[in-house]
Amino acid sequence: MMIRSLCRPLERCFGRIAGGGSGVGGDGLLWHTDLRPHASGDFSIAVVQANSNLEDQSQVLTSPSATYVGVYDGHGGPEASRFVNKHLFPFMQKFASEQGGMSVDVIKKAFNATEEEFCHLVKRSLPIKPQIAAVGSCCLVGAITNGVLYIANLGDSRVVLGRKVYDDKKKPVVAERLSTDHNVAVEEVRKEVEALHPDDSHIVIYNRGVWRIKGIIQVSRSIGDVYLKKPEFNRDPLFQQFGSPVPLKRAVMTAEPAILIRKLRPQDMFLIFASDGLWEQLSDETAVEIVFKNPRAGIAKRLVRAAIQEAAKKREMRYDDIKKIDRGVRRHFHDDITVVVVFLDHEKMSSEKKKKKGMGCTTAPVDIFSLNAEEDMLHS
Numbered sequence: 001m002m003i004r005s006l007c008r009p010l011e012r013c014f015g016r017i018a019g020g021g022s023g024v025g026g027d028g029l030l031w032h033t034d035l036r037p038h039a040s041g042d043f044s045i046a047v048v049q050a051n052s053n054l055e056d057q058s059q060v061l062t063s064p065s066a067t068y069v070g071v072y073d074g075h076g077g078p079e080a081s082r083f084v085n086k087h088l089f090p091f092m093q094k095f096a097s098e099q100g101g102m103s104v105d106v107i108k109k110a111f112n113a114t115e116e117e118f119c120h121l122v123k124r125s126l127p128i129k130p131q132i133a134a135v136g137s138c139c140l141v142g143a144i145t146n147g148v149l150y151i152a153n154l155g156d157s158r159v160v161l162g163r164k165v166y167d168d169k170k171k172p173v174v175a176e177r178l179s180t181d182h183n184v185a186v187e188e189v190r191k192e193v194e195a196l197h198p199d200d201s202h203i204v205i206y207n208r209g210v211w212r213i214k215g216i217i218q219v220s221r222s223i224g225d226v227y228l229k230k231p232e233f234n235r236d237p238l239f240q241q242f243g244s245p246v247p248l249k250r251a252v253m254t255a256e257p258a259i260l261i262r263k264l265r266p267q268d269m270f271l272i273f274a275s276d277g278l279w280e281q282l283s284d285e286t287a288v289e290i291v292f293k294n295p296r297a298g299i300a301k302r303l304v305r306a307a308i309q310e311a312a313k314k315r316e317m318r319y320d321d322i323k324k325i326d327r328g329v330r331r332h333f334h335d336d337i338t339v340v341v342v343f344l345d346h347e348k349m350s351s352e353k354k355k356k357k358g359m360g361c362t363t364a365p366v367d368i369f370s371l372n373a374e375e376d377m378l379h380s
Contacts, residue, residue, distance in 0.1 A: 028323050029330070031371055032301040038062040040144060041270075041343040043069075045371045046300035048277075048308065048337045052328035053078045056275050056336040057085035057137075059370040066102070066145040068092065071157050071338050073138040073275040075217075080118060080137035080224035085370065088114045088141070102145050104259050107152045111139070115223050115255040122226045122233075133233045136217075136224030139257070140179065140273060142342070147264050149178075149271075152257040154221035156183040156276045162288040164267040173269065175288035180258050181276075182221040184211040193220050193252075203252065213253065214246045221254050228253045264344060271342040272303070277335030281307035291341055300339040307337055 032046035043060055055074035061067065068089060074081030091110035096102050125132050138155025151159055161176040184190045184204050190211055197203040205215040212218055217225065227233040229251040272287050282290075282303070290306055291299055305319065311334035312322045322333055 029327055030301065030304060032298065032304070033369070033371060034297040034301070036060075036062075036369060038067040038144075038342065039064055040067065041345040042296055043067075043340060043342045044296065044298065044300040045338075045340050045369070046304045047339075047371055048304050048334075049327050050277070050330040050334050050336050052331075054327075054336060055081055055137075056277070056338040057081040057370070058273075058338045058340055059085055059089065059368055060340060060342075061089055061366060061368045063366040066143065067342070069142040069271075069273050069340050069342060071140045071273045071275055071340060072223075073140075073155065073157050073277075073336070073338070074135070075137070075219075075222075076135040076225075077131070079132055080135045080222075083118050083121065084114055084137050084139055084223050087117055088139070089368065092141075092143070102143050102148075102150055104150075104261070107141070107143075107150060107257065107259055111152065111154070111223075111255060111257045114139075118224055119226055119230070122224075126233075133227040134225065136219075136222040136226075136253075138182075138219060138221075138275070139223050140275075141257075142271065142273060144264070144342075144344075149260075149262045149264050151178050151260040151262070153179045154182060154223060154255060154257050155219040156181040156279075158274060158276065158279050158284075160272045160284045160288060161268060162270045162272070162291055164269050166267070173288060173292045175284040177284055178260055178262065178271075182258070183218050183276075184213055184220060185218060189220055197252070200249075214248075216246065217253070219253075221256065221258075223255055225253050229255075264346070266346050268344050268346075270344060273340040273342070274303070275336065275338045277337035278303060278307050278339055280335060281310040296343060300341045303339045303341070304337050308334060 029049040030046065033044065035042050035044050039062060045058060045060065047056055047058060055078045057072040059070045070088060072081040072084045088110060091113045092106060095106040095109045099106055122132050138157045140153040140157035140159060142159060143150040158177065158181060159179045161178055162173050163176050165172055165174055182189055184193060190204050193204055193213060204211055204213055207215055210218065213220060231248040231250065270291055272291060287303055290303055294302055308322055309319045312319050315333060325333065
């Protein structure tokens with residue numbers, strides 16, 4: 001079972017980190033935890049592996065005054081998502097401590113510092129592993145503190161809110177998407193990329209039914225993908241031996257996160273954070289309905305299974321048939337899928353407002369739960 005405690009800087013600061021424990025289970029290539037507490041409710045996590053190397057990573061940090069959620073969907077390999085899993089939360093903690101609490105500036109600094117550190121790792125690793133310059137990760141983060149929700153994302157992982165509707169008996173809950181999919185399949189994103197590159201008529205190419213930046217990648221924002229951000233990597237002889245990179249005049253991707261701030265309201269019931277492997281199979285509305293109509297315990301696993309059942313149905317297969325397919329081959333049927341469901345209990349949230357703001361170093365315990373983090377393949 002791929003479970004590990006992480007983030008040593010936080011351990012030095014807070015003195016206690018937990019991972020695994022009771023309520024963790026496995027089902028073939030599916031790992032899950034049914035239900036664990038956080039400052040303002042409960043959360044549930046599940047992940048299913050489809051790739052030869054698991055490229056999804058996820059983590060939940062809980063303290064008496066804040067809850068952090070991270071979903072990192074890697075591409076080109078697992079190195080970038082594992083790196084983010086190890087470094088992003090410590091950077092957020094560091095900057096929040098320095099600035100006295102969570103803010104847009106704290107989030108931007110943490111994303112930027114993570115991107116810069118990964119770029120340094122790529123430069124150091126290039127002589128032994130040139131392909132790492134082509135590895136990247138989508139990055140979705142949520143932070144709940146003092147009754148306020150912060151969402152930051154790069155790429156096409158997504159967070160959807162389940163919101164109660166009091167005056168509609170036929171539809172008691174609605175789905176509200178809180179993040180933007182940075183994927184050029186979305187017309188608005190495609191136009192954004194084209195507007196940033198008016199002198200390049202081939203910045204986005206439609207090929208075999210899919211839009212891709214330079215014919216290579218669908219997402220427009222990420223951590224990593226260094227060769228699409230720093231032209232000097234395309235010119236490096238070591239990287240040129242790895243493949244046939246497209247010559248660039250300037251960066252065609254960015255690590256600048258889109259950030260949303262929302263004051264949580266009594267009708268806000270739960271949040272579904274998930275990699276795009278879930279949303280390729282289930283609509284926002286279907287996912288919210290599943291969470292609303294079923295018990296809390298094991299709800300993330302239920303969403304993952306619903307997505308796999310949809311993938312099986314598309315191939316006229318049964319769920320049990322797809323479950324028998326080995327990782328790697330299984331990627332032809334569905335992607336790695338990570339789901340974190342965070343329930344919002346507003347009575348608990350109100351009491352937390354009275355506690356100390358932010359996430360500075362205190363004697364209060366902080367737990368980081370990470371269901372699927374593996375050791376980094378390269379030392380960092």
